Amino acid sequence: MLNHQALVTLLFQALADPTRRQFVERLSIGPASVSELAQPTGLTLPAVMQHLQILEASGLVRSEKSGRVRMCQLQLQALAPAEEWIGARRANWQHHFDRLDAYLAETQPDDEKGSQE
Amino acid sequence: MLNHQALVTLLFQALADPTRRQFVERLSIGPASVSELAQPTGLTLPAVMQHLQILEASGLVRSEKSGRVRMCQLQLQALAPAEEWIGARRANWQHHFDRLDAYLAETQPDDEKGSQE
DNA sequence: TCGATAGTTAAGTCAATGCCTAACCATTAT
DNA sequence: ATAATGGTTAGGCATTGACTTAACTATCGA
Numbered sequence: 001m002l003n004h005q006a007l008v009t010l011l012f013q014a015l016a017d018p019t020r021r022q023f024v025e026r027l028s029i030g031p032a033s034v035s036e037l038a039q040p041t042g043l044t045l046p047a048v049m050q051h052l053q054i055l056e057a058s059g060l061v062r063s064e065k066s067g068r069v070r071m072c073q074l075q076l077q078a079l080a081p082a083e084e085w086i087g088a089r090r091a092n093w094q095h096h097f098d099r100l101d102a103y104l105a106e107t108q109p110d111d112e113k114g115s116q117e
Numbered sequence: 118m119l120n121h122q123a124l125v126t127l128l129f130q131a132l133a134d135p136t137r138r139q140f141v142e143r144l145s146i147g148p149a150s151v152s153e154l155a156q157p158t159g160l161t162l163p164a165v166m167q168h169l170q171i172l173e174a175s176g177l178v179r180s181e182k183s184g185r186v187r188m189c190q191l192q193l194q195a196l197a198p199a200e201e202w203i204g205a206r207r208a209n210w211q212h213h214f215d216r217l218d219a220y221l222a223e224t225q226p227d228d229e230k231g232s233q234e
Numbered sequence: 235t236c237g238a239t240a241g242t243t244a245a246g247t248c249a250a251t252g253c254c255t256a257a258c259c260a261t262t263a264t
Numbered sequence: 265a266t267a268a269t270g271g272t273t274a275g276g277c278a279t280t281g282a283c284t285t286a287a288c289t290a291t292c293g294a
Contacts, residue, residue: 012133015129017281021129025209028205029209034241043283046243049242068239068240068241068290068292085132086199089196090145150271161253161255163254163274185269186271
């Protein structure tokens with residue numbers, strides 16, 4: 001299971017690492033093999049694999065193996081939840097004080113760790 | 118010193134934690150004290166402080182102490198670099214293959230870990 | 235078929251995270 | 265002045281994260 005909250009966490013976590021962002025940057029320009037991704041980083045293949053797994057878990061990258069080479073493709077639409085989350089903050093920011101009361105009423109009751117994954 | 122690359126890392130790292138996002142969500146609706154932030158999470162004050170430090174380091178939150186209570190405020194504009202980074206991926210995605218050659222020419226030379234912070 | 239290439243798996247290391255408790259320092263209320 | 269409130273510091277601990285090396289498997293090219 002993977003609720004929305006957890007997905008957003010996975011996404012931001014994926015983007016929080018410079019190496020992984022470098023991969024996404026490269027892939028935003030076109031597909032690449034694992035070695036091609038590794039090359040500019042100087043990392044070992046296993047290290048790259050692990051990053052790739054994290055990127056795939058977040059939905060940002062899909063990969064397929066043909067022969068002995070695995071080609072990776074960016075799934076741009078996977079960025080949407082991150083953008084939406086940011087957008088929602090902006091939206092709240094707009095009507096600021098209107099919503100303060102409602103929010104407090106929602107979160108004050110004894111719900112403790114209510115909306116964690 | 119804090120180059121752009123590092124700032125974006127700090128930002129995404131800050132957003133990668135559900136508790137910190139919860140704080141940002143709360144603050145997107147209005148200022149709050151440390152205790153007010155802590156309350157719905159069930160975390161201890163020290164834990165909340167640490168999250169707050171990370172949020173402040175990313176620029177997302179500013180806080181000021183008046184008397185014995187520290188009020189925290191969201192700095193919405195601090196989200197910009199994150200949004201821009203995402204936007205730039207979308208931009209690349211558009212002219213895809215046009216840029217592939219240029220990008221490869223840039224990153225292929227023996228520059229190893231070139232653009233890391 | 236043999237060697238090189240591309241990737242994968244399995245440990246293992248080391249530092250960074252996220253949390254806690256305990257002790258402490260201010261400010262405010264009594 | 266004392267006690268309660270709100271926050272802060274220091275230290276410790278368990279988990280996760282980012283890497284490595286070593287050993288292995290599956291193509292592909294000569």
